[in-house]
Amino acid sequence: MQYFTADTHFFHKDLLGMSDFAPRPFPDVATMNQTIIDNWNARVAPTDTVYHLGDIALYFTHPANKSNEAVGDVLSQLNGHLELIKGNHDSRALFKYLAANNPIDHGRPKYAFHDVGVLIKYDHRQYYLTHYPMMLGIVKQIINLHGHIHHYAVPVKENLNVGVDTPEQRYLDQPLPFGTPFSTAEVEQIVLGKAQEFQQKQ
Template identity: 35%
Template sequence: MAYTTKYYTADTHFGHQLMLSETACARPFADAREMDETLIRNWNAVVRPDDLVYHLGDFSFGLHDGDRVRSIFARLMGRKRLVLGNHDYGKANKVHPVIAGLAWDEPPAALVETTDEGQRLVLCHYAMRTWPGIRKGAYHLYGHCHGGLPGLGRSRDVGVDCPDTGYSPRTFKQLTSRMITDQELLDDNARGIQSL
């Protein structure tokens, strides 16, 4: 197998017209079809067939049109794993059959732990104030907030609506390159006190 790169994204909401509304996310597209095509094109511009994409929830909306959802999924490059979001369920605690029937690389889960760049990652659709390994340097990536909730320490929103994601999946290095960690803040504060 070729070298595999891991990518992270969330909240594509394929087919969800509300994402274009000023009262929701105000995505800059004429309609949901243009949004879908742009998201697919952006995804495929960075992800190669052997790469792995963790999608942190809310893959699609309007799951009554299963053929459309399956068609979009098939057009997206890479192996795909889903961390379940609120729009991925059909009924309480039951994954929507269309979402469950897609060819995910592993069965969808509510929370996933993995490693990337030698770092421990905790992946969830929802932002958590604390997460497994938080005091041991683990990172937490989440969605759901559509770029509206700043990260805390080693956590951040990875959704397509974030200003630095460009409506595209991003690598761990790209997502964390400008992240200020709690340790860095403590180090900066200590340096400031020593210079007084």
């Protein structure tokens, strides 16, 4: 199975609380981190693949190895093979640390790394996976899955925010528990729901 997520922002204490940007009503980062881990693992199996579209964590220390080890410890608790697409808050030092501490998990490395984006095919459609929303222009059967904008949505039907704070869960029959990665079926449901909404507005 393939899943998609973004903007977990592990350890980011400044996001705690209620806001229009990223509503996260947790008492502390430990609770937030554990909630994401628990909800992620309730869905993702060890043999699944999760595309993480950037901004894994926001935690910087001096020396940097302390925060890199802490983030690595959290990621090691997540089920699945992680395809990591670099976000604006993901440092080169973190990616280098994870590459140097990349265990073989169910026959393949735990982590794979991408600087910009990934293009994958699903059924009759292509998903272009990036951290930032991409303005692709008029395209056929290409959907941009992205993060970065937290509790906002791009007013373009071909752009879908799959971050943990996304408001586009409203197109699903039931919202997912916080931090749960989206399945391809749920992404397709959001694609169709957003397209129908845009068609009705015309």
